[in-house]
Amino acid sequence: MTGYKPSPRPSFDAPTVLRADEVVRHTWGDPDAGLVEDWIYVSSQLIHTIVFGMPPGGKFTHSESFRTIFAADELLYVLQGTLVLANPATGEIVRAEPGESVFFRRDTWHHGFSYGDEPLRVLEFFAPPPATGTSGAYALQQPYLEVSTYADDAVLGALVPPRKSPGGSFTLLRHADAVQRLDTGILVSLLASTEHLTVGTLTVPVGGESVVESHGGEELLYTVRGSLHVTAGEVEATLAPGDGFLVPAGTPHSYSARGDAVAEAIFGVAPSYAPG
Incomplete structure (x- = not known):
């Protein structure tokens, strides 16, 4: 061993x-x-x-x-x-x-x-x-x-x-199995949410922007499509497919789509997705 x-x-x-x-x-x-x-x-x-x-x-x-x-x-x-x-x-x-x-x-x-x-x-x-x-x-x-x-x-x-x-x-x-949310101004599709881990996708339409949110847990975001702009605390960045972004627990953050294409990412939050 x-x-x-x-x-x-x-x-x-x-x-x-x-x-x-x-x-x-x-x-x-x-x-x-x-x-x-x-x-x-x-x-x-x-x-x-x-x-x-x-x-x-x-x-x-x-x-x-x-x-x-x-x-x-x-x-x-x-x-x-x-x-x-x-x-x-x-x-x-x-x-x-x-x-x-x-x-x-x-x-x-x-x-x-x-x-x-x-x-x-x-x-x-x-x-x-x-x-x-x-x-x-x-x-x-x-x-x-x-x-x-x-x-x-x-x-x-x-x-x-x-x-x-x-x-x-x-x-x-599959996509059809996700539970959909629009409470942050963008489409959030929850795939699983337990007491330990919440995973889903977020989709930002062309020109779209989310409201500011935060979570009780730490979030890792992974971009899969388009150009996704993230603002978290004092940090801003535009992410391409394959780029990630770490949001510490309780940090206010928001998303927007840059350019002329839809932006999409997969996120995981642990342990709590509830507002922080």
Whole structure:
């Protein structure tokens, strides 16, 4: 078990622009579990947000040193490629394409596979974060999963659409599944909101601007479309796709679209999305 080393934990005390080409790089895994490239945007005492990537055909499973069972809520948003996510303890498998998400709660074993023709890129929100002991250190204390299962034979002879799986661990989320809000003057689409983590998208129309808001938790914003201008406290920045922005808990902030295109971003707030 000596192969495991904690990943870097960049954190910030003030509103901070996180440019795509400047974020911390890290390689996770080993030859048995597989190797995954991480781009770490933030890993504070409140939230952990990364983009992870694999080549076409790449995968991660688990090994003695790198176990994929954590004490956190996670939401995986597919930016590029095709993600096939498996729970090797139950045989449950979901497939997510760009723009779709998979949400699961703590103590869920998970393996990931890249099934697209292009590299896989996934935006991951994770809370409570590793800094609180929820990731590798926690995983090494859990019973080791000796046998991985990749199929649910219970559906054989009983798969009548639409399939319902109330006991499942993964929730596949599409745009139509989001809960919509307009209370800040822009469209906010909530994908998941628990006591630990809220994740959603925000869309700013051409020329649009939000009202000033704040949250009880720390927010990491990741731009996926257009030119998004962020004002947080005394800091202002215009973000391009791939850029991030860290908003400390309780910091007043607002968004606007610059240029002649819609601006869109994905955000994660931990632990509390409620006004701060």
